[in-house]
Amino acid sequence: LIDGAMQSEFVDWHHYLPCDRAIAVQTKLAGAPDPFTRSTADDAGWRWRIPLQTRLGNGHVYSSDFMEQDEALQKLLAGVEGEPVTQPLPLKFRTGHRKAFWDKNCVAIGLAGGFIEPLESTSIHLTQMGIQRLVNLWPGRGCNRSEIAQYNALMTADYERLRDFIVLHYNATEREDTEFWRYVKHMAIPDSLAAKLEIFRSNGRLIPSPEDLFTPHSWLAVMLGQGLYPQNYDVLVDRVPAQALLKNMQMLRMSVAKTAGSMPTHEEFIRRYCQASAA
Numbered sequence: 012l013i014d015g016a017m018q019s020e021f022v023d024w025h026h027y028l029p030c031d032r033a034i035a036v037q038t039k040l041a042g043a044p045d046p047f048t049r050s051t052a053d054d055a056g057w058r059w060r061i062p063l064q065t066r067l068g069n070g071h072v073y074s075s076d077f078m079e080q081d082e083a084l085q086k087l088l089a090g091v092e093g094e095p096v097t098q099p100l101p102l103k104f105r106t107g108h109r110k111a112f113w114d115k116n117c118v119a120i121g122l123a124g125g126f127i128e129p130l131e132s133t134s135i136h137l138t139q140m141g142i143q144r145l146v147n148l149w150p151g152r153g154c155n156r157s158e159i160a161q162y163n164a165l166m167t168a169d170y171e172r173l174r175d176f177i178v179l180h181y182n183a184t185e186r187e188d189t190e191f192w193r194y195v196k197h198m199a200i201p202d203s204l205a206a207k208l209e210i211f212r213s214n215g216r217l218i219p220s221p222e223d224l225f226t227p228h229s230w231l232a233v234m235l236g237q238g239l240y241p242q243n244y245d246v247l248v249d250r251v252p253a254q255a256l257l258k259n260m261q262m263l264r265m266s267v268a269k270t271a272g273s274m275p276t277h278e279e280f281i282r283r284y285c286q287a288s289a290a
């Protein structure tokens with residue numbers, strides 16, 4: 012409806028996020044499941060490995076500009092642990108969004124409104140934001156043009172913030188060993204991300220945005236994790252005596268260790284609260 016009847020333009024971000032294909036396959040789980048998802052960079056994208064209680068979900072997200080499906084499938088199957096229990100499922104997608112999520116009496120939510128490749132599993136969050144913002148601006152009699160404009164501006168900002176965070180994962184890479192990684196390392200990035208990187212590079216500041224799903228901790232992890240360090244530090248740091256800072260950090264470390272020490276293991280937690288019935 013949004014595409015055909017309303018002809019709402021699609022804002023295509025393929026040039027920022029060239030991954031546009033995925034292949035998914037499930038495999039048998041051998042041993043206890045890890046309590047985390049693993050995402051591993053590959054030659055033209057990345058692979059996921061998601062441990063569930065009874066099986067592993069695996070997938071390969073790649074850019075069809077840089078890799079053929081046969082090679083992507085081969086790489087996926089070569090990288091999985093355990094025997095496949097499903098046929099590999101190929102998927103196609105486009106990263107981007109409708110310029111107008113809401114037009115007249117038609118509102119596009121979920122995939123109808125847009126999609127950001129699944130590196131940080133953000134789609135259901137965006138669907139939720141679409142619903143929440145619509146409820147906040149729920150129309151009475153007729154649709155108010157200003158409210159529609161407000162909805163579209165807020166949704167566009169939600170998409171752009173998440174886009175920037177995902178683009179950072181690629182653009183901050185140190186890899187230059189394949190055509191794909193050379194492309195993402197040297198591509199033009201959105202101005203909003205460039206400004207954020209410039210501030211961080213110059214003084215280590217990450218200005219929190221209350222609407223951002225990803226807090227400065229997440230941004231910092233991706234930046235430092237890829238070797239992106241600031242040239243200088245935030246001047247506000249000088250106002251805190253080094254001894255006090257050290258003491259705070261030590262207390263934080265102790266508090267984390269104490270909490271972690273009192274927690275059940277992943278296996279124990281599952282057994283106690285949410286054991287799946289045998290597959």
Ligand SMILES: Cc1cc2nc3c(=O)[nH]c(=O)nc-3n(C[C@H](O)[C@H](O)[C@H](O)COP(=O)(O)OP(=O)(O)OC[C@H]3O[C@@H](n4cnc5c(N)ncnc54)[C@H](O)[C@@H]3O)c2cc1C
Nearest residue numbers: 033035070102104120121122123129132133134135136138
């Ligand atoms: C590889 C991959 C991994 C992902 N991982 C995650 C993740 O970890 N976390 C996350 O949040 N999201 C993830 N997503 C995204 C998530 O799957 C989607 O955001 C979500 O399924 C979209 O839901 P939807 O209802 O908008 O669309 P859909 O799930 O596609 O539902 C649309 C429904 O509408 C029906 N339909 C279509 N046309 C018509 C019509 N004309 N009339 C009637 N019915 C119609 C379809 O049959 C379908 O049932 C991932 C996506 C991919 C591709």
